[in-house]
Amino acid sequence: MGLTLEKLALEQGTFRLEADWTVPQAARVAVIGPSGAGKSTLLAAIAGFHPPASGRILWAGADITQLPPGDRPLSVLFQDGNLFPHLTVAQNLGLGLSPRLRLTQAQREAVAGVLAQVGLGDKAERKPAALSGGEQSRVALARVLLRARPLLLLDEPFAALGPALKAQMLDLVDRIAGQTGATVLMVTHDPEDARRLCPLTVVVADGTAAAPTATGPVLDDPPPALRAYLRG
Numbered sequence: 001m002g003l004t005l006e007k008l009a010l011e012q013g014t015f016r017l018e019a020d021w022t023v024p025q026a027a028r029v030a031v032i033g034p035s036g037a038g039k040s041t042l043l044a045a046i047a048g049f050h051p052p053a054s055g056r057i058l059w060a061g062a063d064i065t066q067l068p069p070g071d072r073p074l075s076v077l078f079q080d081g082n083l084f085p086h087l088t089v090a091q092n093l094g095l096g097l098s099p100r101l102r103l104t105q106a107q108r109e110a111v112a113g114v115l116a117q118v119g120l121g122d123k124a125e126r127k128p129a130a131l132s133g134g135e136q137s138r139v140a141l142a143r144v145l146l147r148a149r150p151l152l153l154l155d156e157p158f159a160a161l162g163p164a165l166k167a168q169m170l171d172l173v174d175r176i177a178g179q180t181g182a183t184v185l186m187v188t189h190d191p192e193d194a195r196r197l198c199p200l201t202v203v204v205a206d207g208t209a210a211a212p213t214a215t216g217p218v219l220d221d222p223p224p225a226l227r228a229y230l231r232g
C-alpha cells in the first residue's frame with residue numbers, strides 16, 4: 001500500500017503545491033526539482049510539520065494527516081541538526097528508544113549493536129562536536145536503523161559531504177532500507193544520487209509534485225521544467 005498523497009494541496013503564503021499519487025511500500029523515490037519548487041515543504045507535510053491546506057496523507061491505507069509528527073510511522077533526516085550537541089552519541093541514539101533515556105539492558109545492547117554496524121562502536125561516549133561530518137551522518141543513520149520506522153524521509157542529509165563519503169552514506173541508506181524494508185523519499189540536487197539509490201523519481205516543479213516515474217528515463221529525457229534546472 002505504501003504512502004498515498006490524496007489530492008494534497010500545500011500552501012506557504014502565495015506558494016502552492018499539489019500532489020496526488022501513491023508510492024508502493026519499500027520503494028526508493030528521489031525528489032528532484034528547482035530551488036524553491038517545494039521539495040522541503042512536501043517532506044515537511046508528510047512528516048507532520050506543515051499542515052496541508054486540503055487533501056489527505058495515508059500510510060498503509062490509514063489516514064495520518066492529523067497525527068502529530070512523533071506519532072507518524074517515519075524518521076526524518078535533514079542536512080544538519082539531526083543530533084543534540086549536549087548529548088553523547090549513545091544518548092542521542094537512546095533518545096530514539098526512550099525519551100527520558102531510561103534504557104533497559106536490551107535497549108543499551110541495541111544501541112551498541114547499531115553503532116557497531118555503522119562502524120562507530122568506539123565513539124559511543126563522544127559528543128557530536130568531536131566527530132567528523134561523515135561520522136555525524138553515520139550516527140544519524142544509526143538512529144534511523146534503531147527506530148526502524150517504515151518510512152524514511154531524507155532532505156539532502158549528505159549535501160555537505162564529499163563525493164566519496166556521500167556515496168558511502170547512500171550505500172548505508174540502501175543497506176538500512178534493505179534491512180528494515182523501509183520506503184525511502186530522498187530530496188536531492190544531484191541526479192547521480194537519484195540514479196544510485198532510487199529507481200523512482202518525483203519531479204517537483206510548477207506547483208506540482210508529479211507522480212513517481214522511472215528515474216533513468218526521466219533524467220535522460222527530462223520534462224522542460226527539470227531540463228533547465230539540470231543543465232544549471
Ligand SMILES: Nc1ncnc2c1ncn2[C@@H]1O[C@H](COP(=O)(O)OP(=O)(O)OP(=O)(O)O)[C@@H](O)[C@H]1O
Binds near residue numbers: 013034042
Ligand atoms: N514562511 C514562508 N512564507 C512564505 N513562503 C515560503 C515560506 N517558506 C517557504 N516559502 C516558499 O515556499 C516555496 C517552497 O519552498 P521549499 O523550501 O519547499 O522549496 P525547495 O524545493 O525545498 O527549495 P530548495 O531546493 O532551495 O531547498 C518557495 O517558493 C519559498 O519561497
